[in-house]
Amino acid sequence: MELAEYAEYAVRLVNTEAPAKGQDSLSSVEVVKELFGPAAQMARRVTDADLTRFRAVRARLRGVFVAADAGDHTRTVDLLNSLLLEFPVSPQISGHDQIDDEGRPRWHMHLADHSSNATTGYAALCAMGLAFHLTAYGPGRLGLCEAAPCRNAYLDTSTNRSRRYCSDRCATRANVAAYRARKRQEGAAVSGS
Numbered sequence: 001m002e003l004a005e006y007a008e009y010a011v012r013l014v015n016t017e018a019p020a021k022g023q024d025s026l027s028s029v030e031v032v033k034e035l036f037g038p039a040a041q042m043a044r045r046v047t048d049a050d051l052t053r054f055r056a057v058r059a060r061l062r063g064v065f066v067a068a069d070a071g072d073h074t075r076t077v078d079l080l081n082s083l084l085l086e087f088p089v090s091p092q093i094s095g096h097d098q099i100d101d102e103g104r105p106r107w108h109m110h111l112a113d114h115s116s117n118a119t120t121g122y123a124a125l126c127a128m129g130l131a132f133h134l135t136a137y138g139p140g141r142l143g144l145c146e147a148a149p150c151r152n153a154y155l156d157t158s159t160n161r162s163r164r165y166c167s168d169r170c171a172t173r174a175n176v177a178a179y180r181a182r183k184r185q186e187g188a189a190v191s192g193s
Contacts (some may be wrong), residue, residue, distance in 0.1 A: 003130065006007055006111065006125045006126065006129025006130075006132070007130045007132065007133040007155055008062075008129065008155070009036075009037075009122065009125045009126045009127035010061050010126035010127075010129060010130050011153050011154060012035050013026075013035055013054065013057065013061060013122070013126060014058055014062050014065060014153040015152045015153055015166070016031070016035070016058065016151075017058060017062070018149075018150070018151070019062075019151065020148075020149035020150075020151055021149055024055075025049060026051065026054055026058065026132060028051075028091075029046050029047065030048070030050070032046045032050055032051065032054055032118070033046050035106070035122065036122065039125070042118060042121050042122070043118065045118045046118040047117075047118070049117075050117060050118045050119045053117070054066065057122070057126070060079065060082075060083060060088065061126055061130075061153075062153070063079050064076055064079045064080050064083070064130060065143065065153040066133075066144065067139075068139045068140065068142035068143065069142070069143050069144040069181060071140070073138075073139040074142070076134070076142065077121050077134070077139065080130055080131055080134065083126070083127035083130075084127045084128065084131060086123075087123040087124040087126075088124065089111045089112070089122055089125070089127075089128045090108070090111070090112040090114060091110070091112070092110050092111070092112040093107055093108070093109060094107070094108060094109070094110040094163050095107050096117040111124065111128055131153055132141070135153035137156070138155070140161065141155060141156040141157070141161065142156070143155075143156055143163065143164070144166075145164075145165050145170050146164045146165060146174065147165050147170035147171070147173055147174040150165075150166060150170050152166035152167075152170075153166070154166040
């Protein structure tokens with residue numbers, strides 16, 4: 001796995017809550033385990049105590065996205081550095097499950113998990129992934145969906161730095177709403193003339 005791909009772990013965790021809607025899907029150990037995705041072996045250590053800890057980490061990660069979305073890049077980096085200090089990682093070269101055409105392992109970097117609990121390990125992956133994403137693309141590539149009331153987090157990997165929505169669904173919904181608003185405004189201008 002590319003180290004920057006770990007940033008998706010942060011997006012998945014942040015998006016378990018929709019504060020504007022008062023929704024929180026981080027409601028069970030099973031939901032927490034699903035967040036680990038391909039790192040399912042780490043999920044075996046999840047306990048009920050992790051629910052509260054995951055919510056606390058989620059709030060801090062959302063703070064990183066909020067600061068980045070507001071253009072406060074210094075605060076974004078400060079918040080992320082705080083997470084990196086609290087949840088350190090150990091890089092490790094791995095060649096598991098990937099063999100090249102000549103039968104040799106395809107060496108790649110992983111983040112070794114030496115954490116004391118599931119939350120610590122997950123938070124370390126999130127922080128390091130966001131750090132790699134931020135240093136590769138800039139803090140302006142961490143965003144919050146502009147489609148009200150969504151505000152889901154996303155990583156902008158577009159070539160022209162143009163992403164504004166977390167999904168095609170939100171982009172379509174926002175574009176349709178803007179189109180309808182323009183049509184209403186045009187209709188009001190015509191009837192007022």
